[in-house]
Amino acid sequence: MTAVSLQPDLTELHVGRGSRRRRALWTIGLGAGVVLAILVAAPLLGDAAELTNLDARRQPPSLEHPFGTDRLGRDLLARTVVGLRLSLAIGAAAAAISAVIAAVLGAAAGIFGRWVDTATGWLIDLFLALPHLVLLILIAVAAGRGARGVLIAVALTHWPSLARVLRAEARRVVASDYVATARRLGRSPTAVARGHLTPHLAPQLMVGTILLFPHAILHEAALSFLGLGLPPHAPAVGILLADAMRELSAGTWWLALLPGLALLLVVKLVDTIGQQLRALTDPWSAHT
Secondary structure (H helix, E strand, C coil): CCCCCCCCCHHHHHHHHHHHHHHHHHHHHHHHHHHHHHHHHHHHCHHHHHCCCHHHCCCCCCCCCCCCECCCCCEHHHHHHHHHHHHHHHHHHHHHHHHHHHHHHHHHHHHCCHHHHHHHHHHHHHHHHCCHHHHHHHHHHHCCCHHHHHHHHHHCCCCHHHHHHHHHHHHHHHCCHHHHHHHHCCCCHHHHHHHHHHHHHHHHHHHHHHHHHHHHHHHHHHHHHCCCCCCCCCCCHHHHHHHHHCCHHHCCCHHHHHHHHHHHHHHHHHHHHHHHHHHHHCCCHHHC
16 A cells, blocks of 8 residues: 655745745735836826826816826826825824834833833723724814824824734743743843844834824825815825815816826735735744
């Protein structure tokens, strides 16, 4: 009787993991390429986004104007690209600030003991319990609206979920034997954080920051749509959509549909980059 091996084919597993890794890298490269193209193209299209042509008002999509034109004859594709660049800039800054807040709170909860950990957990639960959009609006209004108000509002409301993840990881690391040994040897909390916490938290912080990015972009667009964000003359995507709502009854469907789809595409690409990076840095996903 021929023996049947129950061992998995290691060659097939290696090839499968290599194929998934290549797909993840290609996906990350594609998404990063699109984002880079927007950042490079936006300054080149700045003049076209502001150029008015009253003879070409409300034209539907065409070869000359792929996204059509608005009520002043301005090229909607140029305005959308410039608006996406604004959203990316504000989203990146807000996500970075949120990540710093989350990292500080998560590390402090693990390093400085029970009282700090309890206070951090309470603060995280408080922010997660509050209605997110209402909190965004209140902070944006209190901060003076405009780009600064949007940045502050988004940055101060997007850290709790990442802080919860980093806090749990910090507590796990601090409870390990090698950290206990380091403390018995007289290592200071700062040295423990630098030597033991940072290598464990850095990958999760990087991926978490990228995953915060699409949420920050969407909420910047939402605040601008509600009139609480960038000034009305700025070609932000939220403002483009708000203007389009006033003209949908005239049949100018492209004013809302095309910028909205472009925004969703960019948000999805950025989210996919974060998901693929998490798959590459997560040791468990390497074996699935």
